[in-house]
Amino acid sequence: MSSGQFLRLEYVTPSKSQLDGRQGVLGAAAFAGGAPVRGGDEAGFPLARVHTPVLGAASEMLEVWRAGERAQPGAHGRVRYARGGDLLFGSLAVQEARLTSPSGSGPHAPLEIATDLAYRDMYAALAAVGNPQLVRVWNYIPDINLDTHGLERYRQFNTARHEASLSSGRAVTGRVPAASALGAASGSPLTIYFLASRRAPAFIENPRQVSAYRYPSQYGPRSPAFSRATVLGEGSEATLFISGTASIVGHRTLHAGDPAAQTRETLVNIEALLEEAARRSAIEALRLETLAFKVYVRDPKDLPVIRAELESAVGRGAALLYLKADICRRDLAVEIEAVGGGGWRHNGSG
Ligand code: 3EB
Numbered sequence: 001m002s003s004g005q006f007l008r009l010e011y012v013t014p015s016k017s018q019l020d021g022r023q024g025v026l027g028a029a030a031f032a033g034g035a036p037v038r039g040g041d042e043a044g045f046p047l048a049r050v051h052t053p054v055l056g057a058a059s060e061m062l063e064v065w066r067a068g069e070r071a072q073p074g075a076h077g078r079v080r081y082a083r084g085g086d087l088l089f090g091s092l093a094v095q096e097a098r099l100t101s102p103s104g105s106g107p108h109a110p111l112e113i114a115t116d117l118a119y120r121d122m123y124a125a126l127a128a129v130g131n132p133q134l135v136r137v138w139n140y141i142p143d144i145n146l147d148t149h150g151l152e153r154y155r156q157f158n159t160a161r162h163e164a165s166l167s168s169g170r171a172v173t174g175r176v177p178a179a180s181a182l183g184a185a186s187g188s189p190l191t192i193y194f195l196a197s198r199r200a201p202a203f204i205e206n207p208r209q210v211s212a213y214r215y216p217s218q219y220g221p222r223s224p225a226f227s228r229a230t231v232l233g234e235g236s237e238a239t240l241f242i243s244g245t246a247s248i249v250g251h252r253t254l255h256a257g258d259p260a261a262q263t264r265e266t267l268v269n270i271e272a273l274l275e276e277a278a279r280r281s282a283i284e285a286l287r288l289e290t291l292a293f294k295v296y297v298r299d300p301k302d303l304p305v306i307r308a309e310l311e312s313a314v315g316r317g318a319a320l321l322y323l324k325a326d327i328c329r330r331d332l333a334v335e336i337e338a339v340g341g342g343g344w345r346h347n348g349s350g
Helices: 014-020 110-129 153-167 259-280 300-314
Strands: 007-012 025-032 047-050 060-067 072-076 079-084 087-094 133-142 178-184 190-197 202-204 229-232 239-245 292-297 319-324 334-341
Touching: 007 292, 007 319, 025 079, 025 087, 047 087, 047 133, 047 190, 072 110, 079 110, 087 110, 110 133, 110 153, 110 190, 133 153, 133 229, 178 292, 178 334, 202 259, 229 259, 239 259, 259 300, 259 334, 292 300, 300 319, 300 334
Parallel strands: 025 047, 133 178, 178 239, 292 319
Antiparallel strands: 007 060, 025 060, 072 079, 079 087, 087 190, 133 190, 202 229, 229 239, 239 334, 292 334
8 A cells, every 4th residue: 555545443432423524434333232323324435333232431332444535435236335545345234034045055044145145245346346355354143152043153154154255256265354253133134344455465364373264163064264364555554454353272262251361362362463464464563552452242241351451451552442242152251353553543643
């Protein structure tokens, strides 16, 4: 991104974002529990409405992505998107209740059908507009830990993501985007938003962990197709996207039942990714306290211990957004994603 283009992330309350205007907004995600979030269609940019409660003072928070260039909105299939320079932000939602199972081969469970439709639409949109490189995907899956049709819904999602990616000519190992996959309120739509680029990112794995796309089949019939992190751009302009990261070493969950220890192990994993990203891509070594973090907490009663561990490790510079969400393994109490580098400027310098 030598064109002077930038990408910036901020976590703001809806009122704060109105004050700041819509200048350069590429897209946003609104996080709120309970009733559906108001507005959005009039926003003039793609807005993902994610049905996860905010843990903290505000009942609703926005994750806002801005680009240094005027964003051009568009739509393709179910996808609403905006493009700015090399970058694209897109969002889509699929309501499972409206879907009927087709007969014959292909996906059967409603979530598999929804995931198949969503991923095919996403890839078709990227191909149509010429920003084909998927860099970062956020997936919010209602009732993620529920068993239906003989399989946990997160595993259904993985199966359909894998199959839709293959049939769209996309990788399912190696050159796969950074991602998060979390629960959302029962009955809410499958909600996905993503960042893509004309340029390929660097794909980063964590030396402490088995690549998710190589997980053994005990975690489901199809492995999750995501990289541990991606890096877009170079040097001080580069952005690091750290996938949802948990207390997993090798492929096993550690510290089940101990949310404080899970938080510490997760931070060790994130620090390993910071090192590995600096070693394997054109990004400088980043410090934990310069990142922006989104923290998913399964049980709000664990928030005080998780927050204490995190805030003692990351200091005052970091941005932190806490959400209540189920995590894709039942023995995980916490999962943390992060953004660093040019995409997130701490201490108000962005
Ligand atoms: C893990 O490390 C935790 O399925 O897209 C983290 C990030 C996790 C992304 C995904 C799942 C996903 O396996 C779960």
